[in-house]
Amino acid sequence: MKYIHTKTKKSKYFSLLIIPHSNNIKQFKIATWVPKLLIFTIIISLSTTIFLFFSYRELKNKYLAKLDELDYVNSINIKQKAEIETLREKTTEIQEKLDTISKFQEKIKNMIGIKDNKKEKRVVNPSRSGNQFFKEKAVLEKLDNSIISQIDELSKLLDNSKEELIKLTADVEKKMKYLDAKPNLMPAKGKITSGYGYRRNPFGKGREFHKGLDITNKPGTKIRAAGSGIVTFAGYYGGYGKVIIISHGYGYQSIYGHNRKLLVKVGQHVKKGEVIAEMGNTGRSTGPHLHFEIRYYGKAVNPKNVIDNYK
Ligand SMILES: [Zn+2]
Structure with missing residues (x-):
């Protein structure tokens, strides 16, 4: 094969001659922009490939980093859910203890003969039936939503309990004063x-x-x-x-x-x-x-x- 550079009036051409050993010579006329375009295309393709390659590598690294991050977040999530569950169980324990305190308050009131003029019906949380509730219905997603309201309720119960205790203390003091004054002691032996x-x-x-x-x-x-x-x-x-x-x-x-x-x-x-x-x-x-x-x-x-x- 042989390239012969020929010039025409209007544009430049290449002549591509195919010279076989036997027969006729074949000549192709090719415009000069064709190899230029070819080279340009090759450069563009190469650069695109290189760009894509590096982009891919970067993306892959980012993806792997995100995966690591996701694993970390997942592990934290699992830990936090376990913590929430523990918190919920503790909340129930505190509620049960509050109930015990309340029962003792009632007992003290009965002992000293104080009657409740108004029996306050406490707001009963559905979970107050005990730990079994959590074991049976331990849907962690729901725990997240209700734990705050439960703690809020607990805080209110504690406030009530405190007020009740203050009142009870005053009542007991009054009663003790009364019992101390009441002439209920045998005045002499005999x-x-x-x-x-x-x-x-x-x-x-x-x-x-x-x-x-x-x-x-x-x-x-x-x-x-x-x-x-x-x-x-x-x-x-x-x-x-x-x-x-x-x-x-x-x-x-x-x-x-x-x-x-x-x-x-x-x-x-x-x-x-x-x-x-x-x-x-x-x-x-x-x-x-x-x-x-x-x-x-x-x-x-x-x-x-x-x-x-x-x-
Ligand atoms: Zn007498």
């Missing part, structure tokens, strides 16, 4: 020789109403305040002999008669169980004993119904 109610008159004929309790023991036996309060009378008073009267508040008064010696003064604050007098035989008495009366809003009541350790 034998009950006469109870509250009608009895044969020890001084004469017929029956009389005995407004208190007679406890008989040796003269000088300690007489104790049946409840905390303030001494409102300490002195001699007719048939009661040497008598002490204590006002306890809440409508209660207690009276201790026939004493040999008085150990407290009017206006003095006495504590439940504090020694206030010595047993004697003063006033209208047939022998050393304590005549003990409890008055509720001025009316003598049966000490048996007020005293806790009555025997």
Whole structure:
């Protein structure tokens, strides 16, 4: 083959001659732009290939990096879901503990005789039936959505519990003060020789109403305040002999008669169980004993119904 460069008037051409050893020579006329185009095309193709190759490599690297990232995110996701599940279980545990506290509060209220004027119905979360709920319906995707509302509810429950405890503490304090004041302690050791109610008159004929309790023991036996309060009378008073009267508040008064010696003064604050007098035989008495009366809003009541350790 041989290329012969020929020139024409209007454009440039190549002549491609094919010279076989035997027969005729074949001549092809080719325009000069054809090889130029060919070379141009080859360059473009090569550059495109190189560009594509490098782009592919870059993309592949990016893809691999993304895959790694995805694996990492997935592992975090699994960990977080497990954490959410644990959180949910802990939430239930806290709710159960709150329930226990609530039950104890109720128990305390019952013990001290406080009644709920309004029974608050708490907002019950469906999950409050216990851990089993999670085991049966552990759809993690749902956990994510409800965990925040559950914690919110728990926070509210804790606030309520705190308020209830504050109120309960105040109520208990009030009740304790009342119980401390209430004259419910046996005021002296000894034998009950006469109870509250009608009895044969020890001084004469017929029956009389005995407004208190007679406890008989040796003269000088300690007489104790049946409840905390303030001494409102300490002195001699007719048939009661040497008598002490204590006002306890809440409508209660207690009276201790026939004493040999008085150990407290009017206006003095006495504590439940504090020694206030010595047993004697003063006033209208047939022998050393304590005549003990409890008055509720001025009316003598049966000490048996007020005293806790009555025997
Ligand atoms: Zn009496």
